[in-house]
Amino acid sequence: MVEIIQANTDDHKILTDITKKSKAYWGYSEQQMNEWSDLLTVSSEYIQNNKVFKLIVNESIVGYFSYMNIENNLVRLDNLFVLPEYIGKGYGKLLLNHFILNIRQSGITRIILDADPNAEKFYESFGFIKTGQIKTSIKDRFLPIMELVL
Template sequence: MIIQKASITDHEVLTEITKKSKAYWGYSVEQILEWDKNLTISKDYIRDQNVFKLVNDNLIIGYYSYVFKEEKVIELDNLFIFPEYIGNGLGKYLLLDFLNRIKETNIEKIILDSEPNAEGFYSKMGFVKIGEFETSIKNRFMPIMEMKVIG
């Protein structure tokens, strides 16, 4: 298994991973369609952002992406794996690669908006919930999480 920079030709499979991974949490087909714009990974997004794919036997099975925000802040924008690979430590593998990749920067804080069902994963990995916001689904709240980076 290797993690490498995604190319713009990966946009369709990354979108498929995102939508299938989101659906894994029990959201309806209608809900996934409603979120289509937010769950689509475009060629432009891959070109303009930091997107890294997890490849196993020449198949892309997951990815993560991050965006530089303020001067010393990065947002972990996406971290998704095909559902059949969830629970095998690959989310941790991707997250540790991300943390290692930014280690040599001047970043002091990582922020993310967590899928509510993934909050426990991020907490175990050292993120702390600092807030939340209501989503398009009534009474569903998206945790806002952060991790301080020690240089």
């Protein structure tokens, strides 16, 4: 059984674990992962203050996405992560499709995000376009800024 439902504040530890394991999947060093630890932590306050939806497969939380309203017609997709053993099996697509459908139904017309460079092609496959980039703490690494107009 697969379902996507709103996360609750008690989910913060499992969502943090999913975030860190998913990020590490792309081969970042242990030192880099430690430097990013605070940035990759999902707090109960974050869940309370943003829209966070978890993916449950066979009664286990295996992924999630979160977003925030920026303006009347603009939202920021802040996170989309699945556990490494679920990467490449369609669960990220399931989460992103669910997110886009809900945003489209709400009347919002634009989505922005800062993508991990490893996920740029994934977002492009949904119609997101790179509109800029952000320099990161890793030398010669940039995060693509992406946008989808609905």
